[in-house]
Amino acid sequence: MGSGAKPQRSANCGDVNIDKLENPVQFKILSIPATGDVYAEEELNRFLRSHRAVSVQRELVQSGTAAYWCFCIEHLPGSAGSDETGGRRRRVDYKEVLSEADFAVFARLRDVRKELAASEAVPVYAIATNEQLAEMARARSATAADLKKIDGFGEAKAEKYGETFLAVIREFDQAEGGEKNASGGEPH
Numbered sequence: 376m377g378s379g380a381k382p383q384r385s386a387n388c389g390d391v392n393i394d395k396l397e398n399p400v401q402f403k404i405l406s407i408p409a410t411g412d413v414y415a416e417e418e419l420n421r422f423l424r425s426h427r428a429v430s431v432q433r434e435l436v437q438s439g440t441a442a443y444w445c446f447c448i449e450h451l452p453g454s455a456g457s458d459e460t461g462g463r464r465r466r467v468d469y470k471e472v473l474s475e476a477d478f479a480v481f482a483r484l485r486d487v488r489k490e491l492a493a494s495e496a497v498p499v500y501a502i503a504t505n506e507q508l509a510e511m512a513r514a515r516s517a518t519a520a521d522l523k524k525i526d527g528f529g530e531a532k533a534e535k536y537g538e539t540f541l542a543v544i545r546e547f548d549q550a551e552g553g554e555k556n557a558s559g560g561e562p563h
Contacts, residue, residue: 400429400449400472409435409442419446427451429472430510431526469509480512480547487543491536502536503528515544 403422407415423431432447451472470478485499485508492499503511510516510525519537522528 401452403446403448403450405446405448406436407444407446409444422448427467429467430506433526467505467509469505473509473512476547476551477509477512480515480544481509483543483547484508484511484540487539491539503532503540508540511540511544515548516541517544 403426405415405419405422407419426448427450429449429451431449434445436443436445451467469481473481484503485505488499488502488508491502495502504527507525507528511522514521514525516522516525518541519533522533522537522540523530
């Protein structure tokens with residue numbers, strides 16, 4: 376490989392279009408060697424800056440003696456653009472990316488988060504981000520261990536707020552008559 380040549384990465388699968396009823400989303404799969412790769416890191420950062428990401432899943436993958444980070448980025452079609460937002464990233468409209476049932480859970484989780492934040496005199500994002508609440512609603516988290524799998528929602532938050540959020544999810548699951556199973560919801 377000549378100097379300045381871009382290294383080849385075999386795990387870049389590109390965009391995959393998935394149609395969820397009326398909520399089209401896309402997925403971008405990227406990998407970065409665990410030892411680091413400036414080009415791959417820049418590609419990931421450039422992609423995240425230019426798209427409206429809904430969620431990012433990451434996993435360290437071992438393949439023989441090689442190890443790499445694999446990222447699955449769920450994003451809305453089009454780019455993030457800076458047209459009407461003055462250069463800021465546009466907000467995700469969770470009504471667009473969540474099913475009607477999941478959005479109802481998300482909205483109730485958001486209300487509960489607001490109540491918790493007011494009682495503790497902290498900003499709502501200190502309790503949980505919208506992305507974390509959307510993931511709880513989408514996966515229908517059933518246990519504190521499920522909550523800890525959500526990026527940024529660790530042991531302390533699971534212990535402090537977990538039961539409150541789980542009670543909301545259980546309430547919806549019971550009202551829906553168990554349409555979604557307790558081990559992570561129906562496949563999306």
